[in-house]
Amino acid sequence: MTIKYSPLPDIKSRVVLAPLIPVTFINGQYEFPTLALVDSGATGAIISTIIAEDLHINWREIPTNLGFSVGANLRSHRFNNLYAEISNNKFQLTVGIIEGIAPYKCILGQADIFQRAKITFQGFKKQFEIIFREFN
Numbered sequence: 001m002t003i004k005y006s007p008l009p010d011i012k013s014r015v016v017l018a019p020l021i022p023v024t025f026i027n028g029q030y031e032f033p034t035l036a037l038v039d040s041g042a043t044g045a046i047i048s049t050i051i052a053e054d055l056h057i058n059w060r061e062i063p064t065n066l067g068f069s070v071g072a073n074l075r076s077h078r079f080n081n082l083y084a085e086i087s088n089n090k091f092q093l094t095v096g097i098i099e100g101i102a103p104y105k106c107i108l109g110q111a112d113i114f115q116r117a118k119i120t121f122q123g124f125k126k127q128f129e130i131i132f133r134e135f136n
Contacts, residue, residue, distance in 0.1 A: 001087055005126040006035065009104070019121060019128045023108070026083040026090075027055040034104055036084075038119060038128065042109025045084075045095040051106060052079070052097045059097040067096075075099040084112070089132045091116055 005017035020035040025047065032054045036045075052059045062077035076096040083092050093112040098105075113119070113130075120129045 001131070002127055002129045005128070008037075009035070017126055021086060021108070021113075021130070023106070024085045025051065025055060025106075026085060027057055027081070030055045034106060036106045036108045038113060038130075039107045039109050040114065040119070040121070042107050044109050044111035045093050045107060045113075046076070046098050046101075047082075047095050047106045048101050048104060049097055049099055050104060052077075055082070057082075057097065062097070065096075084108070086113070086130075087132070089116070 003019070003021055006020040008016045008018050008020075019038040021038050022033065023036045024031050024033045026032075032051050034051065049059055057079055059077045059079070062079060065076050065078060067074045067076055074096075076098050078094060079097055080094045081092070082095050083090055085091075091112070117130045117132045122128060
């Protein structure tokens with residue numbers, strides 16, 4: 001499937017196009033549809049505390065880990081039993097629930113989506129292609 005780059009939602013001063021993919025996060029009976037940044041530089045998936053709360057994840061009860069990214073120090077909470085569904089492909093993933101990031105921000109990285117699909121970025125065309133692997 002080929003997906004056109006979309007504007008990043010939290011940058012209002014100018015249009016920044018990025019590889020965003022529609023995803024639905026699932027925790028039991030609770031679902032949260034959103035757009036996730038497909039980030040080849042990210043080691044794993046992250047979601048905001050707002051998304052976690054909408055999924056009824058009590059993130060405050062999960063032990064806090066301290067970490068860092070390119071631009072900041074982070075407080076995160078590791079949650080192991082979340083599911084993601086992208087274009088009829090459902091898979092389990094571990095996410096870091098990050099405190100203090102934009103309300104609806106989420107990222108999919110190497111430990112999750114890149115293990116399940118071949119992703120080809122075509123920045124010159126402002127699009128990317130994703131082909132999910134067949135699992136037996």
